Amino acid sequence: MPDGATPVLDVKNLKTVFATRSGEVHAVNSVSFDLRPGELLGVVGESGSGKSVTMMSLLGLLPSPPAEVRSGTVMLGGRDILKIGAEELRNVRGREVGFVFQDPMTSLNPVFTVGFQLCEPLRKHLGMSKAQARNRAVELLELVGIPDARRRLGDYPHQFSGGMRQRVMIAIALACDPKVLIADEPTTALDVTIQAQILELVKELRQKLGMAIIWITHDLGVIAGIADRVMVMYGGQVAEHGPVREVFANPAHPYTRALLQTMPKMHGARDAKLRVIEGQPPMLTRHPTACPFMARCAHAFDRCGRENPARRDIGHAHDVACHWDHTTAAPLTAAEASA
Amino acid sequence: MTETPMTDRRKLVEVRDLKMHFPILGGILRRQVGAVKAVDGISFDIFEGETLGVVGESGCGKSTAGRAVLRLYEATAGSIRIDGEDIATLPAEVLRKKRPAMQMVFQDPQASLNPRMTVAGIIGEPLDEHTNWDRKKKLARIYELMDAVGLNRDFANRYPHAFSGGQRQRIGIARALALNPRFIVCDEPIAALDVSIQAQVVNLLEELQDQFGLTYMFISHDLSMVRHIADRVAVMYLGKIVELAPVSRLYDHPLHPYTEALLSAVPEPDPSLERRKDRIVLKGDVPSPANPPKGCNFCTRCPKVMDICREQEPETVEAVPGHFVACHLISHPQTAGRTGGTEAEHNQMKTQQGEVA
Numbered sequence: 001m002p003d004g005a006t007p008v009l010d011v012k013n014l015k016t017v018f019a020t021r022s023g024e025v026h027a028v029n030s031v032s033f034d035l036r037p038g039e040l041l042g043v044v045g046e047s048g049s050g051k052s053v054t055m056m057s058l059l060g061l062l063p064s065p066p067a068e069v070r071s072g073t074v075m076l077g078g079r080d081i082l083k084i085g086a087e088e089l090r091n092v093r094g095r096e097v098g099f100v101f102q103d104p105m106t107s108l109n110p111v112f113t114v115g116f117q118l119c120e121p122l123r124k125h126l127g128m129s130k131a132q133a134r135n136r137a138v139e140l141l142e143l144v145g146i147p148d149a150r151r152r153l154g155d156y157p158h159q160f161s162g163g164m165r166q167r168v169m170i171a172i173a174l175a176c177d178p179k180v181l182i183a184d185e186p187t188t189a190l191d192v193t194i195q196a197q198i199l200e201l202v203k204e205l206r207q208k209l210g211m212a213i214i215w216i217t218h219d220l221g222v223i224a225g226i227a228d229r230v231m232v233m234y235g236g237q238v239a240e241h242g243p244v245r246e247v248f249a250n251p252a253h254p255y256t257r258a259l260l261q262t263m264p265k266m267h268g269a270r271d272a273k274l275r276v277i278e279g280q281p282p283m284l285t286r287h288p289t290a291c292p293f294m295a296r297c298a299h300a301f302d303r304c305g306r307e308n309p310a311r312r313d314i315g316h317a318h319d320v321a322c323h324w325d326h327t328t329a330a331p332l333t334a335a336e337a338s339a
Numbered sequence: 340m341t342e343t344p345m346t347d348r349r350k351l352v353e354v355r356d357l358k359m360h361f362p363i364l365g366g367i368l369r370r371q372v373g374a375v376k377a378v379d380g381i382s383f384d385i386f387e388g389e390t391l392g393v394v395g396e397s398g399c400g401k402s403t404a405g406r407a408v409l410r411l412y413e414a415t416a417g418s419i420r421i422d423g424e425d426i427a428t429l430p431a432e433v434l435r436k437k438r439p440a441m442q443m444v445f446q447d448p449q450a451s452l453n454p455r456m457t458v459a460g461i462i463g464e465p466l467d468e469h470t471n472w473d474r475k476k477k478l479a480r481i482y483e484l485m486d487a488v489g490l491n492r493d494f495a496n497r498y499p500h501a502f503s504g505g506q507r508q509r510i511g512i513a514r515a516l517a518l519n520p521r522f523i524v525c526d527e528p529i530a531a532l533d534v535s536i537q538a539q540v541v542n543l544l545e546e547l548q549d550q551f552g553l554t555y556m557f558i559s560h561d562l563s564m565v566r567h568i569a570d571r572v573a574v575m576y577l578g579k580i581v582e583l584a585p586v587s588r589l590y591d592h593p594l595h596p597y598t599e600a601l602l603s604a605v606p607e608p609d610p611s612l613e614r615r616k617d618r619i620v621l622k623g624d625v626p627s628p629a630n631p632p633k634g635c636n637f638c639t640r641c642p643k644v645m646d647i648c649r650e651q652e653p654e655t656v657e658a659v660p661g662h663f664v665a666c667h668l669i670s671h672p673q674t675a676g677r678t679g680g681t682e683a684e685h686n687q688m689k690t691q692q693g694e695v696a
Contacts, residue, residue, distance in 0.1 A: 046533040161624045191396035191560065193621045196604035200620050218534055221606030225613040245610045262538040264567035266590065266607055273545070274538040274567060280503050281533070296535075 007034035007075075008179050008212050009058075014072035016050075016057045019065055023285045027053045029236040031072075032311075035180060040206065040213040042227030042244065044220060044259075048281050050236035051216045055182050058082075059097060060089050077179070095125040098173030102185035104165035108157040114141075114168050115153030121175045140171040143208075145201055163194035167201065174209070184216045199226055220263065224248060229317075232256050235282045235292025238311060242318030252320040254297045291323070299324040301331050351522055351554050352385035352408065357417035359400070359407045363629060375629045377403040379578035380417070382655075385522070390548070390555040392569030392586070394562055394601070398625055400578040401558045402446075405524040408556065409441050410434060421522060439469050439518035446527035448507030452499040458485075458510055459495040465517040484513040487550070488543060505536035512543065516551070524556045529564065537561075541568055562605050566590050571661075574598045577636040578628050580655070584662040594664040596643045635667065647671060 016028035028050045035041050045051040056062050057069045058081070073080045081092055093099070101107040109117060118140060119133035128136065134153065141149035144167040157165055166186055173181055183202075187195040203226060206213065217223060223230050223244065231241040232253065240253040251257045261275040279296040291297070291304040303323050311321045325332050358380050365372035378400040385391045393401045407414045410426050419427045421441060426434060445451035452461055459481050466477045482492050488509040499507055508528060515523055525544065529537040541564060547553060559565050565572055566586060573583040574597065582595040593599045600619040607613055621640045626632055632639050638648040647667050655665040 046535060163624060192562070192604040193396060193600060194624070195606075196618060196620050199606070200618075219606060220534075220608035221613070224608050224610040225606045248608065248610050259535060260608055262535060263608055264563045266563050266566060266602070266605055267612075270567055270586075274542055276538040276542055277535040278539075280505070281535075 005036050007036050008077075009035040009214075010073075010075040011054075011058065012073045012075075014054060014057060014074065015070040016053055016062070017068050017070050019068070020285075026284045026288060027067075027236050028057055029284075029288055031233075031236075031238055033231055033238065033241065035212045035214060037179075037212055038206070038210045039228045040215055040226055042223035042230040043214060043216045043233060044218060044223055044230060045233035046218055046281055048284070049233040051233045052184050053236075054233070055099075055184060055214065055216060059093050059099070059182075060086075061093075061099075091125065094121045094173075094178070095176045096179055098176070098178040098181045100166070100169050100173045100181065100183040100186045103189050104162065104169045105157065107169060108165060110157055113154050113156055114160070115155075118153070118168070118172055118175060121172065125176045136175070137171075140175060141168070143174070143205070144168070144171045145197075146171075161194075162190055163197055166190060166194075166198055170198075170201070170205075174205070174211075177209070178211060180212050180214065182214045182216075185218070186215075187222065188217065188219070195222070202226060220248075220259065232259075235288065236284050237288070237292060237308075238321060239293065240318075240320045240322075241311070242316065246316045246318045250316075250318070250326075252314055252318065252326045253293075253322050254299050254324060254326075255293050257326070258298075291321075297324075299329075299331075303331065348386040348389075350384045351387040351422060352556070353418075353420040354384070354408060355382045355418045355420075356380050357382070357404065357407060357419060358415040359403050359412055360415040373629055375627075376578050376631060377628055378407060379628075379631070381573075381575070381578075381580045383573055383580060383583060385554055385556060386570075387521075387554055388548075388552055389570040390557050390568055392565035392572040393556060393558045393575060394560060394565050394572060395575035396560060396601075396625060398577075398628065399575040400628070401560075401575050402526050404575070405443070405526050405556055405558045409443055409524055411443070439465070440520055441522045441524070442515035442518070442520040444508075444511050444515050444523060444525045444528045447531050448504060448511050449499070449531070451511055452507060454499055457496050457498055458490070458502075461499070461510055462513045462517055465514060469518055480517065484516055487516065487547065488513045503536075504532050505539055508532060508540050509543065512540075512547070516547065519551070520553070522554045522556070524558070526558045527560070528557075529561065530559070537564065544568070562602060563607075574601065577625060577631055579636055579665065580663075581637065581666065582662075582664045584659075584664075588659070588662050594658055594662065594669055595637075595666045596641050596668070597637050600642070635665075643668060645671075 012032045014028055014031045018025040018027055031054050043051045058074050069082060072082065074082050077096060081089060115137055118137040122128045122133040122136050137153055138149045141152060146152055146164060146167055160168060187198050190198065215227060227244045230244045230247050232239045234255050240247060240256050251260055258277045262277060264274060277296050282292045288308050291309055294300045294304045309321045309323045311319045313319045323332055357378055359378035360374040360376050362371040363373040363375060381404060393404065395401045406412050408419055414427050417427065418425050426437060462481050462484055463477050466472060466480060481495065485492050485495065490506065490509050529540050532540060545568065548555060557565065557568055569586050571585050572589045573580045576597050582598045590602065593602055600621050603619045619642060623640050626639055634650050635648040635653050638644050641648065645667060653665045653667045654670055655663050656670045658664050658669050
C-alpha cells in the first residue's frame with residue numbers, strides 16, 4: 001500500500017478467536033490495515049463480519065476467555081499495544097484512542113451525570129483539577145453542539161435525546177484529544193435526520209481537530225459521504241480496501257459489487273426487482289481454508305474452495321482478496337495469481 | 340401525473356381521522372393528566388393490490404398507526420373501514436371472524452416468534468384458531484406456506500433459534516399468509532436484517548403480492564427501500580401525515596419541507612453524489628407527542644417556517660390530484676401560489692383559506 005505520512009495506527013495480521021462449545025470461531029482472520037493522520041477510514045460489513053471485534057481486539061476490550069487475540073501487531077505511538085500491560089493499555093484507551101459505541105443509552109452510565117462522566121477521563125488521564133475539568137467539559141459539550149452546556153453538565157443521560165446522547169459520547173471520546181477516534185456504528189441507532197446532524201458534526205470536528213477516525217458501519221451511504229478510504233469486511237477478513245471513490249466506482253470484490261447492487265436507489269428509475277445476494281453469511285467455526293464468500297459468490301470456481309485468497313494490489317491504492325478478476329470477468333491466470 | 344387516476348381503483352382500506360392517544364396518568368389517584376398523541380387524526384386510503392409506504396422517524400406514530408389500523412389497539416377516535424366494514428366499532432367476536440383477512444408482519448422476528456414452538460406450530464397456529472381442519476390438511480397447508488416463502492420443509496420441526504434473522508422473518512411472513520389474507524401490515528419487516536438479507540425479504544414480499552394479490556401497508560424508516568416497494572407513500576411527523584403522494588411524485592417533487600429534509604438526509608452509496616449534495620440538516624429534535632407545539636407540528640424545526648405556522652395548524656390539501664400535503668406554504672396563498680386541484684375526496688381534507696394575513 002503506498003502511503004504518504006507514517007500511519008498513526010498500523011495493524012498487521014490480527015487474528016482473534018473465540019472459544020465456543022461448537023469449536024473455535026475465527027472472528028478476525030489476518031486483518032491488516034493502517035490509519036494515517038487526519039484521515040477517515042470507513043469499515044463496512046454485515047453483522048458477524050468481524051468489524052467490531054477487530055476494533056475491540058486492538059484495545060483489549062474483549063473478555064478473555066472466550067476471546068483470544070492469537071497473533072498480530074498493533075503499532076500505535078511507536079509501540080505494539082498488544083504487548084503492553086493492562087495498566088498501560090488503560091492509558092491508551094480514552095487518552096490516545098477514543099471510542100464511540102453504537103448505542104449511546106447503554107454506553108453511558110445512567111446513574112452518573114453527564115458532567116461526571118465527561119470529567120472522569122480528564123481527571124484520570126490528564127490529572128486536571130475538578131474546576132479545570134468542568135471548564136474543559138463545558139468546552140467539549142459546546143464543541144459537539146450541545147446548547148446551554150454548563151447547565152446540562154448536571155443532567156443525567158436519560159434527560160438527553162438519542163442524538164444529544166451520541167454527541168455526549170463523542171465529547172467523552174474527544175475529551176483527552178486522542179490521536180485516533182474509533183466510532184462503532186455511531187449513527188445506526190439514530191434517525192436519518194439526526195444521523196445527518198451527527199455526520200455534519202464529524203465533518204466539522206475533523207476540520208477543527210484533525211484526528212484520524214475509524215468509522216464502522218453497515219451503511220455504504222454513510223461511508224460514501226464521509227470516508228477517505230474504505231475497507232470492506234466479510235467473514236472476519238478484509239475483502240476489499242481502497243480510496244472511497246475508487247472502490248465505489250470500480251468495486252472489484254464480488255461481495256462489494258453485489259452489495260452496491262442490492263441497495264435500492266433514491267434517484268433514477270426504480271428497479272423492477274432488487275438484486276439479491278443469495279444465501280447466508282458464513283459460519284466461522286471452521287478455519288477458513290476457502291474463501292468465506294464462496295458459497296454466495298456468482299463467480300466462484302474450484303480454486304476458491306481450496307485456497308483462501310490473499311489481498312492483491314490492483315492499482316490506485318486499491319486491493320482485493322479474490323481469485324476472480326473483475327476487469328476480465330474471469331478467474332485469475334496462474335501467472336497473475338502468483339505475481 | 341403519469342399514474343392512472345386513483346379513483347378508478349377499489350379502496351380496500353379507508354382510514355378517516357384516526358386518533359390514538361395514550362393516557363398519561365399522574366398523582367396519587369392515577370388520574371389522567373395528559374395524553375401522548377401518538378397518532379393524531381390521520382386519514383388515508385389503501386387501494387386493492389397496492390403498497391402504501393408509511394415513512395417517518397422513530398416516534399412519529401407510524402407503527403402505532405399500523406397497529407391501530409388492524410385494531411390491535413382500541414383507537415381513540417376515527418373510523419377504519421376494511422373492505423367496506425368499519426372495524427373500529429365491531430364487537431370482539433365479529434372482529435375475530437374478520438381477522439383472517441388482515442394480518443401483520445412484525446419488525447423483530449426474534450421477539451415475535453414463540454421460542455418454545457416449532458416452525459410448523461408457529462405457522463399452523465392461525466389455522467388452529469380459525470379453521471377446523473384435520474392434522475393432515477393443516478400440515479399440507481404448512482408445507483405449502485413454507486414452500487411459498489422459501490423455507491425448507493425438512494425444518495418444519497425445528498425451533499426459531501435454529502434459524503437466521505432472514506429465515507425467521509420468512510417464518511413470520513408464512514404465518515401471516517396462513518389464512519389467505521387480503522391486507523397485510525408490514526411493520527418494519529426488514530429493519531432488523533442485514534443489508535444483504537433485506538433484498539431477499541423485500542423480493543419475497545413482492546413476489547407474494549403478485550401471486551396472491553395482497554395489499555400492503557409497508558411501514559419503514561428506510562426511504563430508499565420504500566421508494567422501491569411502495570406505490571404511494573405517506574410521510575408522518577409527530578402523529579400526523581404531512582404528505583401523501585404517489586411514490587415518484589413524492590421522491591421527485593416533495594412539497595412539504597419535512598419530506599424535503601428527510602429525503603435529503605438519506606446517505607447515498609455514491610461518493611461523487613454524496614459530496615455534491617446540498618443537504619438540508621434539520622436543527623434540534625422531534626418535540627414530544629405529549630406536548631406538541633402550537634400550530635404546525637413541524638414549526639419548531641422547519642427551515643421555511645412563517646408566522647402563521649406557529650399559530651394555525653395547516654389543513655391537508657390536494658395540491659395536485661393524488662398528492663396531499665399539510666403545509667401553509669402550499670395552502671396559504673400569500674406565500675406560495677396555490678396550485679388548486681380538485682376538492683379532496685376526504686371530507687375533512689377541505690381546503691381552507693387562511694384568514695391570517
